[in-house]
Amino acid sequence: MRVVAFTQSLRSCWNHGNAHFLRGVLRELQALGHTVAAHEPEGSWSVENLLRDHGAAGLAASLAPYPELTALIDPPGFGQEHADSDADSDAALDAALDGADLVLVHEWNAPALVAGLGAARRKGGRFTLLFHDTHHRAVSEPAAMRAYDLSGYDGVLAFGETLAEVYRGWGWGNRVVVWHEAADTRLFRPPAVEGPREGLVWIGNWGDGERSAELEHFLFGPAARAGLPLDVWGVRYPDEALATLRRSGARYRGWLPNARAPEIFARHLATVHVPRRFYVESLPGIPTIRVFEALACGIPLVSAPWRDSEALFTPGSDFLVAPDGAAMERHLRDLANDPGLRAGLAAHGLRTIRARHTCAHRAAELLAVAERLRR
Numbered sequence: 001m002r003v004v005a006f007t008q009s010l011r012s013c014w015n016h017g018n019a020h021f022l023r024g025v026l027r028e029l030q031a032l033g034h035t036v037a038a039h040e041p042e043g044s045w046s047v048e049n050l051l052r053d054h055g056a057a058g059l060a061a062s063l064a065p066y067p068e069l070t071a072l073i074d075p076p077g078f079g080q081e082h083a084d085s086d087a088d089s090d091a092a093l094d095a096a097l098d099g100a101d102l103v104l105v106h107e108w109n110a111p112a113l114v115a116g117l118g119a120a121r122r123k124g125g126r127f128t129l130l131f132h133d134t135h136h137r138a139v140s141e142p143a144a145m146r147a148y149d150l151s152g153y154d155g156v157l158a159f160g161e162t163l164a165e166v167y168r169g170w171g172w173g174n175r176v177v178v179w180h181e182a183a184d185t186r187l188f189r190p191p192a193v194e195g196p197r198e199g200l201v202w203i204g205n206w207g208d209g210e211r212s213a214e215l216e217h218f219l220f221g222p223a224a225r226a227g228l229p230l231d232v233w234g235v236r237y238p239d240e241a242l243a244t245l246r247r248s249g250a251r252y253r254g255w256l257p258n259a260r261a262p263e264i265f266a267r268h269l270a271t272v273h274v275p276r277r278f279y280v281e282s283l284p285g286i287p288t289i290r291v292f293e294a295l296a297c298g299i300p301l302v303s304a305p306w307r308d309s310e311a312l313f314t315p316g317s318d319f320l321v322a323p324d325g326a327a328m329e330r331h332l333r334d335l336a337n338d339p340g341l342r343a344g345l346a347a348h349g350l351r352t353i354r355a356r357h358t359c360a361h362r363a364a365e366l367l368a369v370a371e372r373l374r375r
Contacts, residue, residue, distance in 0.1 A: 024359030062190025160286030172320025190298030
């Protein structure tokens with residue numbers, strides 16, 4: 001099978017969590033004997049920000065651990081002509097789709113390209129065309145998402161049941177499929193040899209104020225009160241956020257290539273999950289990919305409240321849940337003082353990931369979805 005993916009960026013994971021998952025799934029598809037190709041637009045937002053902050057060396061570090069993957073860079077306007085049924089065929093897009101059996105289109109692509117791919121499918125494309133949504137814009141910016149022309153698409157992949165329900169309400173019925181993110185366990189795994197561990201780590205981006213209060217309530221304050229050093233990695237931290245970190249005694253480390261996350265997890269006693277507000281209030285049941293990745297690395301995790309409505313995990317066994325800041329502080333103190341508790345959580349969470357939530361599992365699910373839609 002030939003699989004073609006259109007993403008915001010394969011090369012850069014700067015504030016772009018879908019790159020983590022896509023890289024892992026494409027590698028698993030290759031391991032199964034399939035051919036893969038990944039396209040991204042020239043000058044993508046994620047790449048441009050990474051180059052601005054870290055230059056070519058940062059971009060090289062982002063994709064270096066994936067030597068089997070190559071990003072194909074599409075020029076501006078790529079695929080747009082196909083969106084107009086009266087326009088001449090777009091030769092470049094036709095070439096990209098030549099021989100394709102399955103085409104994945106991430107929701108952070110240009111609307112014109114999304115429409116052009118749908119038009120290519122309607123005009124006789126012999127591939128299965130799937131739209132992949134891994135964001136909260138369907139509830140936070142529904143008009144923007146409804147503006148995408150998906151009329152030529154065979155189905156939608158939604159990264160959680162509550163998001164799938166939104167698409168069902170838009171008329172997709174059984175052509176929307178829940179396809180959760182997962183851990184790339186070829187990369188995310190416990191250290192081969194245990195070394196010293198100290199303090200807490202949080203790897204995440206500040207974002208657009210979607211969890212600013214929650215971070216102070218569930219992370220910075222409890223870590224400081226528990227007397228645990230805290231290392232924070234991520235991007236898009238404005239001056240006021242950096243001032244908050246300094247006041248709480250946290251150490252801001254900056255951007256981290258995602259491939260280095262396992263080595264960072266391996267240096268720390270525990271990590272914390274603080275979901276964005278939309279995934280608590282509007283799209284409950286959807287964890288971020290970092291939960292899968294942290295558990296795959298065998299690091300104990302404590303989560304701020306979120307409702308695991310799809311029973312992806314076993315809260316209390318895979319990770320601890322803190323309903324408020326005081327409970328978070330107690331959990332962090334317990335983890336710091338109880339090696340047995342740390343070991344038990346790490347082992348249980350790792351077993352759950354390896355049994356159900358690897359990119360190999362998701363690759364198999366994707367192939368099954370494509371086969372069902374073809375039939």
